[in-house]
Amino acid sequence: MDSLLRHAWRLARKDLLVEFRSRTAILSAVVFTVLVLVVFNFGRDPTAVAAVDLAPSILWVTFTFAAMLALNRAFQLELENQALDGLLLAPVHRASIYLGKLLANLAFVAAVECVGLPLFALFFNVRVLPVLVPLAGVIALATVGFVAVGTLFSAMTARTRFAELLLPVLLLPFMIPPLIWAVLATGALLAGRPLSEIGGWLKLLAAFDLAFIVVAFLLFPATVNE
Amino acid sequence: MLLAEGLRHAFGPVRALDDVSFTLQPGRTLAVFGPNGAGKTTLLKVLAGLIQPQAGHARIEGGRRAVGWIGHQPQLYGQLTVWENLRFWASLYDVAPAAGILTRLGLDAHRDRPVRALSRGLVQRVAIARALIHDPRVLLLDEPFTGLDRTAAEAFRRLLAEQAAGGRATVLVTHNVEEGTELATDVAFMRAGRFVRLEPRAGRGADAIADAYRAAVTGG
Numbered sequence: 001m002d003s004l005l006r007h008a009w010r011l012a013r014k015d016l017l018v019e020f021r022s023r024t025a026i027l028s029a030v031v032f033t034v035l036v037l038v039v040f041n042f043g044r045d046p047t048a049v050a051a052v053d054l055a056p057s058i059l060w061v062t063f064t065f066a067a068m069l070a071l072n073r074a075f076q077l078e079l080e081n082q083a084l085d086g087l088l089l090a091p092v093h094r095a096s097i098y099l100g101k102l103l104a105n106l107a108f109v110a111a112v113e114c115v116g117l118p119l120f121a122l123f124f125n126v127r128v129l130p131v132l133v134p135l136a137g138v139i140a141l142a143t144v145g146f147v148a149v150g151t152l153f154s155a156m157t158a159r160t161r162f163a164e165l166l167l168p169v170l171l172l173p174f175m176i177p178p179l180i181w182a183v184l185a186t187g188a189l190l191a192g193r194p195l196s197e198i199g200g201w202l203k204l205l206a207a208f209d210l211a212f213i214v215v216a217f218l219l220f221p222a223t224v225n226e
Numbered sequence: 227m228l229l230a231e232g233l234r235h236a237f238g239p240v241r242a243l244d245d246v247s248f249t250l251q252p253g254r255t256l257a258v259f260g261p262n263g264a265g266k267t268t269l270l271k272v273l274a275g276l277i278q279p280q281a282g283h284a285r286i287e288g289g290r291r292a293v294g295w296i297g298h299q300p301q302l303y304g305q306l307t308v309w310e311n312l313r314f315w316a317s318l319y320d321v322a323p324a325a326g327i328l329t330r331l332g333l334d335a336h337r338d339r340p341v342r343a344l345s346r347g348l349v350q351r352v353a354i355a356r357a358l359i360h361d362p363r364v365l366l367l368d369e370p371f372t373g374l375d376r377t378a379a380e381a382f383r384r385l386l387a388e389q390a391a392g393g394r395a396t397v398l399v400t401h402n403v404e405e406g407t408e409l410a411t412d413v414a415f416m417r418a419g420r421f422v423r424l425e426p427r428a429g430r431g432a433d434a435i436a437d438a439y440r441a442a443v444t445g446g
Contacts, residue, residue, distance in 0.1 A: 003320070010317045014303070021305040021340070082299035085276055086356070090318040091291040225278065 004099070007092045011100025016107055018077060025073045026111060029066040033116040036062045041123040055124040056186035060179050062120070063113055063139075064146065068168055070108040071150040074101050075158035084224065094221035098151065102216075105147045113139055131189040134198065138189065141205035142182035145212055149174050152216040155223045178208050227251055228364055228395050232282035233272055235419075242268035243279065244419035250412075252363070255386070255396040257406035257427075259439050260416030266399035267298070269416070270366045273397060286364050291319065294362030296370045300353035304342030308333055308352050311341060312359055319360035327355045330385065332378065346373040354382060358389075365389060365396040371405045383409060403439055407432040415442040 019026055040058045044051075078084035087097055117139075121128040128135060153171045157163040185201040228250040235243040242265040250256050260266050271277040273284045274293055286292055295301075302311045308328070316323040328334050331351045341349060350373040357365070365386070371379050386409050390396060400406045407413070407427070413435055414424040423442045427435065 007318060010314065014306070014314045017310070018303050018305045077303070080304065081302050082297060083301045083303060085271075085297060085299075086295070086301035086315065087318070088276055089274055089290055089293055089295055090315070091289070092318050 004093050004096050007096035008099035008103060011087075011092075011097060012103035012107070015074070015077065015101065015104035019104075019108065025069055026108060029069045029108070029112045030115050032069065033062055033066045033112055034119060036065070037116065037119050037123050051124045052126055052190050053187070055120065055126050055190060056183045058124070059116075059120050059186060060142070060183050062116060063109070063143070064172075064175065064179065066112045066116065067105075067109045067143070067146060067150065068171070070105050070112070071147070071154045071171070072164050072167055074105055074151060074154045076163070079158055088224060094224060095217050097224065098155070098216060098220040101155070102148060102151045102213075105151050106143065109143055109147055113143065126190050128190075131192075134195055135186065135189050137202065138182055138185045138198065138205070141202060141209060142178050145178045145205060145209040146175055148209060148213045148216050152212075152220060152223065155220060174212075178205055181205050181208075227287045228273065228285070228397070230269075230273060230282070230284045233269070233279045233284060234281035235268055235272060235277060235279045237268075241265075241419040243272060245282075246419070246421055247282070248414070248421070248424055250364075250395045250397065252393040252395050253390055254411045255390050255398060255409050256412045256414060257410035258397065258399040258414045258416055259401065259403055259406060259435075259443075260399070261401060261443060264416040264443075265419040266401075266416055267368055268419075270295075270297075270368050270397065270399055274366050288363050291360070292363040294357040294360070294365045296353055296357045296365075296367045298368055298372075300341075300349050301356065302341045302349065302352055305340060307338050307340050308344070308355075309337045311352065312355055315356050316359045321360050323359050327358060331355050331381065347375055347378060350374055351378060351382075354385075358385075363394055365394055365398075367396065367398045369400050369402075370398065371400070371402070379405075403436040404432045407435045410435075413438075415439050417443045 044054060078087065117128065150171050153167055157166040157170065160166055181201040181204050185198040188197050231247050233243045233246040246269060248256065258266055258269065268277065272279045273286065274295055275290060312323040328337055331354060333351055333355065336344060336348060341352060354370065371382065374382060386396065398406050398409060410427045412425065413427050414421045416422065
């Protein structure tokens with residue numbers, strides 16, 4: 001267990017260092033986030049639908065597609081110089097590779113969300129600060145589930161042609177339930193509903209995270225073996 | 227020790243390995259010669275455990291930890307420096323990278339340069355350092371001289387000779403007979419996934435091996 005976590009951390013740290021040096025994916029994701037929020041802000045009719053009704057869906061559409069950029073890149077990085085073969089040859093448990101990628105992807109997506117959330121509050125004039133802690137909880141739970149499944153599918157699709165097209169096609173159907181729960185919970189929080197109302201959605205999100213992390217741990221070795 | 231027994235593998239209709247068997251003791255170097263598409267890379271991947279053979283089995287004493295691998299690609303991260311790459315790969319084996327390997331391969335001056343800024347030959351030297359960083363007992367080398375200039379190739383040959391003297395078993399695959407002969411204790415000629423000949427080098431030079439290779443592989 002100790003070596004599993006140690007190797008996972010080393011892999012995640014390497015991925016983040018590579019991303020820090022190139023800044024390719026993070027810049028793309030941040031620019032994408034800003035553009036989507038701007039387009040939705042100016043594209044909607046504020047007299048037709050209240051911002052608070054529309055905003056949760058827009059927030060989660062934005063986060064979902066921005067995260068896809070990170071997930072697409074996660075294993076492409078390992079294929080550039082066949083580094084994945086080196087990882088598979090090293091005395092590292094396959095689950096460590098998965099966990100390392102998961103951690104790096106979570107850090108990446110969290111960074112994008114940290115930029116996106118204030119912009120979202122600004123553009124849609126929704127009061128985020130009073131519900132920041134429970135909202136952060138909703139975002140964290142939904143993001144973990146999304147990235148857990150996405151990291152697995154990213155490994156599955158990385159060696160295929162049209163990987164960038166295949167990943168969203170495979171991933172999005174799995175994401176429908178947690179995205180619905182996240183949108184509902186976010187909407188309730190922004191509308192000032194009591195916290196007790198979102199408890200059920202949080203439990204569902206947590207159950208989804210747990211179930212899919214376990215499934216991904218079990219399936220991941222088969223996805224990376226030739 | 228390395229053992230391969232009845233290895234068979236196909237990619238669709240193409241037989242990449244067809245009943246390949248051999249044993250390699252510590253300190254021995256097997257040079258596998260064959261034309262493009264003979265199945266040399268597949269053989270190495272099966273030996274390393276990167277491909278599960280459809281029949282037969284391969285076993286390396288010490289498992290994955292004992293394998294040092296140089297493939298067609300350097301398995302390095304272009305954004306990271308030479309030293310960061312070596313430190314990362316060493317960390318996966320829970321060892322500290324020895325700075326001496328950089329000196330040995332003439333990489334001291336390039337230690338803090340990103341790999342993507344290096345020439346093909348320098349990248350290959352870093353790939354060699356990466357493969358040796360954990361002091362492997364078995365070396366699996368796929369065209370390892372690619373991109374190396376004469377001096378670097380000579381230094382690498384000396385390094386491999388020392389590795390063999392230290393008890394490492396090496397499988398070196400190449401289509402270039404001149405490159406592989408000097409280091410080999412045993413030679414195998416491969417065609418269409420089969421070892422058409424497997425024998426000790428018995429002191430023969432590159433010319434004699436090249437003649438034997440032509441006779442075995444092309445029938446010429």
